[in-house]
Amino acid sequence: MRFLTSLVFAATLHGAGVPAQTVLLLTDESGAWPGIFEAVAMSVTQASDLPPAVAREQIQSGGFGIVEGASAAAQAFGIHATAKRVVVRSVVDARTPKLGIVWETAQEVPIFALPADARVFARERWTGAPLMAGLRRGKGAVLWLAIKPGVRGYERFPYVLQALADLGLTPPLTSRNLWAFFDSSYRMRVDVDYFAERWRNAGIAALHVAAWHYNEPDAERDAYLQKLIAACHKRAIHVYAWLELPHVSEQFWRDHPEWREKTALLQDAHLDWRKLMNLQNPECFRAVADSTRALINRFDWDGVNLAELYFESLEGAANAARFTPMNADVRASYKAFAGVDPLDLLKPGTDANDLDAFLDWRAALAKGMQAQWLAEVEKTRASKPHLDVVLTHVDDRFDTRMKKLVGADAAAVLPMLSQYDFQFLIEDPATVWHLGPDRYSEIARRYAELTPRRDRLAIDINIVERYQNVYPT
Numbered sequence: 001m002r003f004l005t006s007l008v009f010a011a012t013l014h015g016a017g018v019p020a021q022t023v024l025l026l027t028d029e030s031g032a033w034p035g036i037f038e039a040v041a042m043s044v045t046q047a048s049d050l051p052p053a054v055a056r057e058q059i060q061s062g063g064f065g066i067v068e069g070a071s072a073a074a075q076a077f078g079i080h081a082t083a084k085r086v087v088v089r090s091v092v093d094a095r096t097p098k099l100g101i102v103w104e105t106a107q108e109v110p111i112f113a114l115p116a117d118a119r120v121f122a123r124e125r126w127t128g129a130p131l132m133a134g135l136r137r138g139k140g141a142v143l144w145l146a147i148k149p150g151v152r153g154y155e156r157f158p159y160v161l162q163a164l165a166d167l168g169l170t171p172p173l174t175s176r177n178l179w180a181f182f183d184s185s186y187r188m189r190v191d192v193d194y195f196a197e198r199w200r201n202a203g204i205a206a207l208h209v210a211a212w213h214y215n216e217p218d219a220e221r222d223a224y225l226q227k228l229i230a231a232c233h234k235r236a237i238h239v240y241a242w243l244e245l246p247h248v249s250e251q252f253w254r255d256h257p258e259w260r261e262k263t264a265l266l267q268d269a270h271l272d273w274r275k276l277m278n279l280q281n282p283e284c285f286r287a288v289a290d291s292t293r294a295l296i297n298r299f300d301w302d303g304v305n306l307a308e309l310y311f312e313s314l315e316g317a318a319n320a321a322r323f324t325p326m327n328a329d330v331r332a333s334y335k336a337f338a339g340v341d342p343l344d345l346l347k348p349g350t351d352a353n354d355l356d357a358f359l360d361w362r363a364a365l366a367k368g369m370q371a372q373w374l375a376e377v378e379k380t381r382a383s384k385p386h387l388d389v390v391l392t393h394v395d396d397r398f399d400t401r402m403k404k405l406v407g408a409d410a411a412a413v414l415p416m417l418s419q420y421d422f423q424f425l426i427e428d429p430a431t432v433w434h435l436g437p438d439r440y441s442e443i444a445r446r447y448a449e450l451t452p453r454r455d456r457l458a459i460d461i462n463i464v465e466r467y468q469n470v471y472p473t
Contacts, residue, residue: 021042022058022064023064024047024055024064024065026071029048031149031151033153041173052076055073060140061140062139065142068144069147077144078114079115093157103156109131110146121134131157134164177205183213200236207239209242211241211243214295215252229301230300238302245306246261248275252291256287259281259287261324261327262324269312271324276312281329303389304380304388305425306373306391308392309366311325312406313405314406316405317345337361363404363412367413370413374389391424393425395429398446410424410426423457424458427462428459428461
């Protein structure tokens with residue numbers, strides 16, 4: 001359900017102690033610019049009527065000017081439109097030149113001539129025509145765009161703020177308390193000291209490492225993880241065991257076919273990269289609990305992350321090939337509870353109310369499973385009282401379908417904060433990744449209403465490829 005690279009804002013941003021920098025909009029209208037700068041806690045000044053000499057003086061003194069197109073402000077800084085024009089649909093950004101950036105609607109713009117010292121940040125893919133560039137002037141700088149950034153601010157140039165940072169812009173707020181998820185299977189050959197140094201410089205304070213690769217002892221893998229943890233600790237980076245139960249490990253899946261989860265087609269639940277086990281089976285649960293406790297005790301972890309501890313899939317009961325849990329234990333339990341095999345509820349003609357009743361029971365089962373595993377991790381604090389605990393939980397307040405689809409019910413889980421000491425990490429589901437960054441403010445608002453323990457809430461930001469047909473690509 002989730003990709004293996006994501007970035008987490010785990011705490012309120014803290015002031016960096018830097019002086020405020022002035023941003024002058026030397027544009028005909030403010031457009032999306034106030035929202036772009038609001039994202040980094042900065043305000044802007046509409047200064048289109050400012051005399052060019054005054055604007056240049058403020059920029060020389062440390063201000064930042066924003067200019068667009070073939071305006072008089074652009075010309076004042078030596079940026080001129082030529083007679084040639086280009087139709088722009090595909091863009092190459094210097095920061096990530098291999099990333100395909102395609103606009104939803106092609107735009108025709110002039111080809112511009114720039115001053116010799118201009119730093120070009122983005123070009124039209126086929127002609128190389130400059131589309132975004134910067135000029136350092138004294139203590140300040142000018143950022144120029146060939147065309148407006150779009151209504152929402154990210155439709156055309158997703159790296160505007162990074163370009164400004166390259167020109168010397170320093171936001172008044174920053175964070176040194178980010179979390180990042182890390183799957184070491186993609187990075188077994190890297191220099192962990194080099195990586196740890198880069199992570200710390202990027203503001204990462206905690207690394208959540210894919211722990212399922214280390215469920216069974218292995219000399220080579222264990223040595224790598226121990227070295228990784230030591231490199232992180234040397235740089236004041238905490239390291240968490242990132243668990244993805246009911247996936248345990250590749251080896252556990254191979255060794256215990258009798259405990260494999262089943263889909264509604266009664267097939268083994270190997271879904272995407274996860275290979276799910278039947279944690280409702282008492283013997284399976286005990287074996288997984290024992291191996292998990294051994295895993296936590298074997299390494300110098302600072303915390304444990306119980307991630308995505310519910311059921312598949314994002315298509316819910318509509319796709320029997322991915323719908324879980326349909327193992328024998330769950331089916332027998334529900335039949336004893338409601339007098340019906342839940343498999344029968346997926347057949348055509350079934351009363352929708354009967355299916356809804358099962359989905360509610362399934363959500364309660366997921367909550368019980370989360371409480372059970374929080375209690376199991378709590379036991380490890382007897383020997384490791386410093387362990388932090390995180391429960392990563394897919395959002396079901398913004399996308400309210402998640403309770404029926406995967407059994408997620410945040411309103412039922414959050415009261416457990418009074419019983420267990422853990423942080424509740426909200427993961428926005430893939431179904432809403434196409435909606436843009438504004439969704440995070442709305443998600444925060446909805447969760448603030450659910451618990452007085454707002455200090456225990458965090459948000460997971462997936463920096464990943466989206467599967468929806470959205471723009472820019």
